[in-house]
Amino acid sequence: MTQTALAPAAPAPTAPDRTRRTLRAVAIAACVPYLGLKVAWLAGSRVGIPDGSSLLDHRAAVAVANGVTVLMDACVIVLAVALTRPWGRRLPAWLLTVPVWAATGLLAPIMTGFPVQLVVRALGGGDTTGDGDEVFLDSWVFGLVYGGFIVQGLALGALFALYARERWGRLWQGRVWDVPRALLGTGAQKAVAVGAAVLAVPPLAGHLLWAFGGTTGLDGARIDDRGSDFTIVEAQAAAFLVVAVAAALLLAFRRGPALRLAVPLTAAWVGSAASACWAAWQGTAALVVAEGADERPTALMNLTYACGVIVGVLVAGLVARLLLARSAAVGRLTG
Numbered sequence: 627m628t629q630t631a632l633a634p635a636a637p638a639p640t641a642p643d644r645t646r647r648t649l650r651a652v653a654i655a656a657c658v659p660y661l662g663l664k665v666a667w668l669a670g671s672r673v674g675i676p677d678g679s680s681l682l683d684h685r686a687a688v689a690v691a692n693g694v695t696v697l698m699d700a701c702v703i704v705l706a707v708a709l710t711r712p713w714g715r716r717l718p719a720w721l722l723t724v725p726v727w728a729a730t731g732l733l734a735p736i737m738t739g740f741p742v743q744l745v746v747r748a749l750g751g752g753d754t755t756g757d758g759d760e761v762f763l764d765s766w767v768f769g770l771v772y773g774g775f776i777v778q779g780l781a782l783g784a785l786f787a788l789y790a791r792e793r794w795g796r797l798w799q800g801r802v803w804d805v806p807r808a809l810l811g812t813g814a815q816k817a818v819a820v821g822a823a824v825l826a827v828p829p830l831a832g833h834l835l836w837a838f839g840g841t842t843g844l845d846g847a848r849i850d851d852r853g854s855d856f857t858i859v860e861a862q863a864a865a866f867l868v869v870a871v872a873a874a875l876l877l878a879f880r881r882g883p884a885l886r887l888a889v890p891l892t893a894a895w896v897g898s899a900a901s902a903c904w905a906a907w908q909g910t911a912a913l914v915v916a917e918g919a920d921e922r923p924t925a926l927m928n929l930t931y932a933c934g935v936i937v938g939v940l941v942a943g944l945v946a947r948l949l950l951a952r953s954a955a956v957g958r959l960t961g
Contacts, residue, residue, distance in 0.1 A: 646710040646785065653706040653781035656774045657699050663771065664696045674767040681762065691911075698732075701725055702778055709785040715793060726786050727895065727942065731903025733779035734896055739862050740772040746854050797952045798891050802876070803883030809951045811880040815944055819878035822940040823871045825933050829905070832930040833864035843926030845912075863904065867937060870897030874941045877948065894945045902938020905931045 666673055668689060675681055681688050705725060708714035714722070802810070835842060837860035841849050848856070873894035876882055882890070909931035912923040923931070 646788065649781045649785050650706045650710045653778055653785065654703050656777035656781065657702055659770050659774045660699050661696060663767065664692045664699070668692050668696070674764045676764055679762055702729065702782060705729065706782060706785060709782075709789045714789070719794075722786075722789075726782070727899045728903050729779075729782060730896060731899030731901075731938070732907060733775055733782075734900045735859070735862055735866070735904050736772055736775045737779045739858050740768075740776065742858050742862075743855050746858065751854050794949070794953070796956055797949050798888045800887055801883065802880055802885050802887055802890065805887060805948075805952070806955070807880075809955060810877060810948060815878040815948070818940055818944045819871075819874040822874050822937045822944075825940070826867050826871045826937045829901075829930040829934040829937070830864055830867050832926060833860045833867070837861040837864060843924050843930075845921060845924050845927065847921045863901075863934070866897050866900035866904070867934065868897075869893050870901050870938060870941045873897055874944055878944065891945060891948075894941050898938040898941035898945070900938070902935045902942065905934030905938070909935075 663674060667675070672682075705722070708717060708722060805811075832843060836844060836852075837857050839852075839857075841852075844852075870893075873890045876885075876890045877894065909923065909928065912921075912927065912931075
């Protein structure tokens with residue numbers, strides 16, 4: 627077994643180049659439609675909200691949710707600036723990676739799911755049960771907002787990839803088998819990966835059951851509103867869980883020795899973020915909008931969301947521990 631030579635970190639740029647400036651401008655511009663709508667709703671406007679929308683039945687909860695999501699989207703602007711300015715290179719690693727990981731988890735399901743939903747609708751397979759999205763919001767709102775989210779995700783993801791390659795790129799150089807056993811394939815890593823795989827069984831079973839038309843464990847409101855969009859959301863939730871667990875097992879048990887280390891690390895990053903953050907968002911949203919007993923999440927739904935969060939956090943922790951250990955090792959080699 628050999629260890630790949632580790633190059634020194636790239637020098638910090640003194641100013642953002644044209645590519646970074648363009649990506650930053652695109653990311654910020656993509657936030658404007660969403661922020662504009664949210665601010666308008668907080669001010670009392672009903673633009674895009676039709677008569678009979680369920681949003682009108684939960685005004686206080688929706689106002690709080692709008693305020694929180696305004697702050698969340700504003701964080702995208704802050705991140706876009708931090709990733710392109712020299713002072714951003716001096717920020718503690720966790721101060722950037724944690725919010726970017728959360729943004730990945732919230733944006734990745736939209737970036738992958740919404741285009742599929744559009745294709746299904748174009749082929750005539752749109753929602754056929756329940757009242758449909760039109761009662762919730764006007765259809766143009768979804769295109770405007772989700773389109774903006776996709777652009778945000780692409781621009782912010784590209785900015786973070788450039789930033790991470792310059793600041794930490796040496797940590798994922800080489801192939802899986804090149805990493806010493808003291809850093810990859812330890813007993814603790816194997817235990818975490820196996821634990822994540824076991825805990826993934828309940829949410830994976832739940833999401834697959836609901837994706838294939840089962841209604842066991844769903845609340846009455848979701849049973850009434852099931853359709854193609856619901857099916858796609860549940861199917862991709864299951865897919866992200868599989869990606870997260872598979873990547874964790876591959877790393878912990880050193881499978882695919884010829885595979886470049888960056889591949890399972892990227893899969894673990896995206897899969898863990900999507901599993902944890904999307905489950906947390908779904909669980910929180912279900913509690914916020916619930917008014918009657920028929921709208922409250924069931925025990926199985928709560929278990930599904932909770933296990934999804936735990937699995938994502940475990941896999942993310944495994945990745946973080948590996949990178950921290952390799953950073954220390956690289957420091958000893960190049961110090």
